[in-house]
Amino acid sequence: MRSPNIAGRTYTLMVWTPILPGREEDLRSTLDGLDRTRSPLLRVPRTHMARWLIVAGMPVPPGTKAQDPLGGPFLLFTSNFDGDVDSYLHELCELMADEAAAIWSHCVGCPRPPEGAALKAYLHRNQVDAGFTFAAYRDASVQQIRTALDKRERLIDFAVRAQDMEPATRRTAFLEEFGSA
Amino acid sequence: MSEDRQLELADIQGDILRAYGNAYDHTSYAFVHIDCPPEQARAWFSGLLGHVTTAEPWAQKPLTTLNVALTASGLAALGVSDAAIGSFADEFRQGMAARAQLLGDAGPSAPQEWEPGLGTGAAHVLLTINAQEAEDHHRALGRMKAAMRHAGGVRVVSQVDAQLLPGAREHFGFADGFAQPAIAGATEDKVPGGGVPEKRGRWRPLAAGEFILGYPDEDSNVDRHRRLPSAPRAPLGRNGTYMVWRKLHQDVALWRRTIRAAAERYPLGDAEKLAAKVVGRWHDGTPLETHPDGRDPSFDASAYGANDFRYGDDPDGRRCPLGAHIRRSNPRDALGNEGKLSLRHRMIRRGMPYGPPLPDGRLDDDGADRGLVFVSFQASIFRQFEGVQTPWINDGNIFGLGTDKDFLLGDHSGSGKMTIQGRKPFFLTPQETFVVTRGGEYLFVPGLSALQAIADGAAG
Numbered sequence: 132m133r134s135p136n137i138a139g140r141t142y143t144l145m146v147w148t149p150i151l152p153g154r155e156e157d158l159r160s161t162l163d164g165l166d167r168t169r170s171p172l173l174r175v176p177r178t179h180m181a182r183w184l185i186v187a188g189m190p191v192p193p194g195t196k197a198q199d200p201l202g203g204p205f206l207l208f209t210s211n212f213d214g215d216v217d218s219y220l221h222e223l224c225e226l227m228a229d230e231a232a233a234i235w236s237h238c239v240g241c242p243r244p245p246e247g248a249a250l251k252a253y254l255h256r257n258q259v260d261a262g263f264t265f266a267a268y269r270d271a272s273v274q275q276i277r278t279a280l281d282k283r284e285r286l287i288d289f290a291v292r293a294q295d296m297e298p299a300t301r302r303t304a305f306l307e308e309f310g311s312a
Numbered sequence: 313m314s315e316d317r318q319l320e321l322a323d324i325q326g327d328i329l330r331a332y333g334n335a336y337d338h339t340s341y342a343f344v345h346i347d348c349p350p351e352q353a354r355a356w357f358s359g360l361l362g363h364v365t366t367a368e369p370w371a372q373k374p375l376t377t378l379n380v381a382l383t384a385s386g387l388a389a390l391g392v393s394d395a396a397i398g399s400f401a402d403e404f405r406q407g408m409a410a411r412a413q414l415l416g417d418a419g420p421s422a423p424q425e426w427e428p429g430l431g432t433g434a435a436h437v438l439l440t441i442n443a444q445e446a447e448d449h450h451r452a453l454g455r456m457k458a459a460m461r462h463a464g465g466v467r468v469v470s471q472v473d474a475q476l477l478p479g480a481r482e483h484f485g486f487a488d489g490f491a492q493p494a495i496a497g498a499t500e501d502k503v504p505g506g507g508v509p510e511k512r513g514r515w516r517p518l519a520a521g522e523f524i525l526g527y528p529d530e531d532s533n534v535d536r537h538r539r540l541p542s543a544p545r546a547p548l549g550r551n552g553t554y555m556v557w558r559k560l561h562q563d564v565a566l567w568r569r570t571i572r573a574a575a576e577r578y579p580l581g582d583a584e585k586l587a588a589k590v591v592g593r594w595h596d597g598t599p600l601e602t603h604p605d606g607r608d609p610s611f612d613a614s615a616y617g618a619n620d621f622r623y624g625d626d627p628d629g630r631r632c633p634l635g636a637h638i639r640r641s642n643p644r645d646a647l648g649n650e651g652k653l654s655l656r657h658r659m660i661r662r663g664m665p666y667g668p669p670l671p672d673g674r675l676d677d678d679g680a681d682r683g684l685v686f687v688s689f690q691a692s693i694f695r696q697f698e699g700v701q702t703p704w705i706n707d708g709n710i711f712g713l714g715t716d717k718d719f720l721l722g723d724h725s726g727s728g729k730m731t732i733q734g735r736k737p738f739f740l741t742p743q744e745t746f747v748v749t750r751g752g753e754y755l756f757v758p759g760l761s762a763l764q765a766i767a768d769g770a771a772g
Contacts, residue, residue: 192537287714291729291739295577 135260139269141179142216143261146208146254148238150185155204158237159185171227177219177273179266181210183234206238208254213272216258224251285309317527319367319497319520323551323759325379326365327442327662328689329498329523331489332377336442337476338449339664341557341685342456343435343753348465350391350769356463357390357437358767366760376443376452380763381555381755383407386436387766392548396772399545400756403694404554407431408752414698416706416717419724421749427559429469430751438557438755470751472559474664474685479596480613482665483562483682484587484720484746487597490613491638493518493658505619509644509651515620522691523660526550526759529691530656541691544756548771551759556659556697558686558752564670565677567746572675574740578732586740589732590719592636599638604631629733634711637720640704647710657699659688683750693754722746 136143150158162183165171172178184207191197212219224231224247232245235253242249268276289308293301319329326332346353365377382390384405387397403411409423409431417423423431439456443449460466482488492499494506496517507515521529525543532538543549571590575583588594594607601621602608612618623639623646626632632639639646647653667682690696703709708716717723719730719740728743758766765771 283714290737291741294739 135262136216136264138264138266140272141211141213141264141266141269142219143264143266144208144210144212144216144219145259145261146257147259148206148208148235148240148257150204150206151237151239152203154237155185155187158206158234161233161237165230171230174226175212175219175222177213177222179211179213179268179273179276181208181212183208206234211266216255220251220254223254224248319524319527320551320759321367321369323761324367324524325757325759326367326377327379327440328553328660328757329367329495329520331492331662332365332442334476334480335373335444336377338443338446339474339685340439340441340449340453341472341474342439342441342453342468343429343470344437344439344460344466345429345434345469346386346389346436346466350389352463352465353390354767354769356460356466357763359459359463360439361760361763361767364760364763373444375445375448376441378452379440379757381438381440381557381757382766383433383435383438383753383755385433387756387771389436390766390771391769392766392771396545396548399548401542401554401692401694403698404754404756406754407433408556408558408754411698411754415701415749417749417752420745421724426749426751427470430559430753434469435753438555438753472666472685474666477665477669481595482663482684483564483667483669484567484591485595486591486593487595487613488665488684489661489663490597491619491642492660493523495523495660496520501616502619504617505621508655509622509624511650518655518658522656522658522696523553523689525552525691543691545772547765548756548758548762550762552762553689553691553757554693555755555757556686556688556690556693556752557755559666559683559750560686561681561683561748561750563677563744563746563748564682565675566744569675570742570744570746578738578740579736580734580738586732589633590637590730590740592632592638600632600636601626633730633732635708635713635716635719635730637718640711640718641700643704643711657696657704659690659696659700662687662689683747686752689757717743719743720746 172181186201186205186207188199188204189201191199228246231250235241235250236245240253242253285308289305293304296304360378360380363378364380365374384397384400384407397405412418412423429435441449441452441456443452480487480489492502492506494500494502494515494517497520500517503515503517505515507517510516519527519529519533521527521532521541526540526549528538529541532540544552571583571587575586578586584595588600592600594600594603596607596611597613598607598611599619599621601623622644623632642658643654645651663684663686665684668680670678670682688697705718705721708714713731716730717728719728722745723743724745726742726744730740730743732738732740762771
C-alpha cells in the first residue's frame, strides 16, 4: 500500500512527543532561541519546510466536565522533504545534532544522551502517519525550486530592464543573459 | 447565546460603526501621558466621560465630539491590573513599535525615527476631538488642556491636527475613506460592494463581531456552539474595539515626479491613467474595475452601490491590476472561494489628512509635513490590520506577484516595481519611498460602561 506520508516526490514527516512535566517553558525558550535568520534546518538542505509546534492542550467544550484528552503538552514536529525518511532522520540527528538534542531532551522517553542512532530511533518510534499531506511543489526538489526561483528573478530583472529596448537590442540582451542558461 | 442581540449603541463609542461625516472637517488627535498615581489620573479621566460621544443616533449634530482610546501602558497607568491587561490580545499589549519588523516599518519608518511621544510607551490615552468649525475646535482643545492643567500629572506628548481636504481627497489626490465594510445591524446600506460577495451577484453584511467585541463574528456564525470571539475580560471588553493609529507622511512631490516620468514610457495612457492603475480607482473614486478607460463623470462615492464590483471576471488584472492598492487591501473575490479568504480581514477606516496640500502642479518638495492619519477599527489587530499589512500590502506572493509590495505605499529598498498587466505588461519603476511612518500606536476603544469601570478603579 502506498504510504500516506508521500505526496509526489516529497515525504511528510510528523513526530508527536509528550513534553516532560514542567518543561514546557524551557522547551519554548529553546525554540525561541533558534536562529531565525539562519535556520539550523539549512544544514539539512533537502527540507522544503519544517516546524516545531508546542500543543499546550486540547480545548474542551465550555461548561462541560470533560478533561483534556491529551493530559499534558506535546511537541509536534512536521517536515516536508525530498527522499526517504530513514536517511532524513539520520541527517537531522547528525547535521543539526546540537539543536535536535536541545529540543527533544525536553520530551518524555528521549534517550540520554539524546544523539545519534538512539535519537533517530526515538524519532522514528514517535512518528505518526499524516492524515493529509500537502506539498506546495510535489514534483520538484528543493534544489530545482531554488534554481527555478533564481531563474524567475533573473527573468523579471531582464523584463524590467529590457522593456524600453528595441527588439533587436532586446534579443541580443536576452541571449547574453540566458543564452547559456 | 446572544447572536441576534441588537448593538448597544449607547454603550459603543461614536465614529466606529458610522462616521460622523464630512461636516466634521477638523480633527485633533492628542496622546496624553500620565505621570501621576492612578487615583489622581482617574480623577482627570472621570471628568472626560460625560463628554464622550456615543454611537446613538443624533437628534441634532453636536458642535464637537470626543472619543477616548487607551494603549496597554495607558491601562496600567490608570491602575488596571496586570491580570486584566493580560486578557487583551498579545499584539495590543506589545504595541505597534514592537511589531515594526512585521509591519515593514524599517529604514526611515523605523520606530527609532518616530516623532517624540509615539511608540515608546509614553502615549497612554488618545483623545480624538472632531469639530465642524475651527472656532469650536479651538475651544474644545482649550477645554481639554485646561482640564489637564487643573488635574495635574497629565500632559499631551504628541498631537496631530488634521483637516479634511477639498473633495474628501487624500494628499496624492484620490477620494478616500468612502469604501467601508457593510456591518449587520449598523451599515447594511453599504452591502453592495461593502459586504461579503456571494453567488449570483448577491452580497451579505459582515457580522458585527468583526468590529465590536461582545457580538458574534463570522466564526461564531459557523460554530456549532455559537461561541463569541475572545475579548478582554469583563467589564473591559464588551462594546469595545481595537484601534490602529498611524501617522503616515506622504512625499507628494516625489509621487508626482515618479508617475510623470514613468508615464512618458507608458504606451497605453497618460499619468492620470497610470496613477489610477496604481490605486485601482480614478482620482474621483470611480473604480477601474467598472471603468477601465476613464472616470465616470456621474460617479457619486456616497451613492448606493457605488462600490458594487468584483474582480472575478478580471483574473489577469487587465482592468484593475493584480497589485493595485485597493485590490490588495480588500481583494473581495479575487482570491477565489467566494471571498472566504478575505472576509475575515476587513477594517473600518477613519483616516484624516494632515498638513497643507502641495499646490497643484508643483513637483518639488516644499518641506511641509503632510500626510494621512490612518485609523482603523477591528476586533483583532492581528487578523485584520496586520493580516492585510503584512502579507497583502508588503508582499505579493498570494496574488502571484512574487515579492512585489504595494507600489503606492512605497518601498524603502528602492528596488521594487509594479506590473501593470495588459497584452504587453508595463513595469512601473522605480518604486520610491512615497510614504513614511512617523509614529503609531495600537489602542483599545472601550465601551462607555468599561470607561466608567476604569474611571472608578473597578476594571479589575
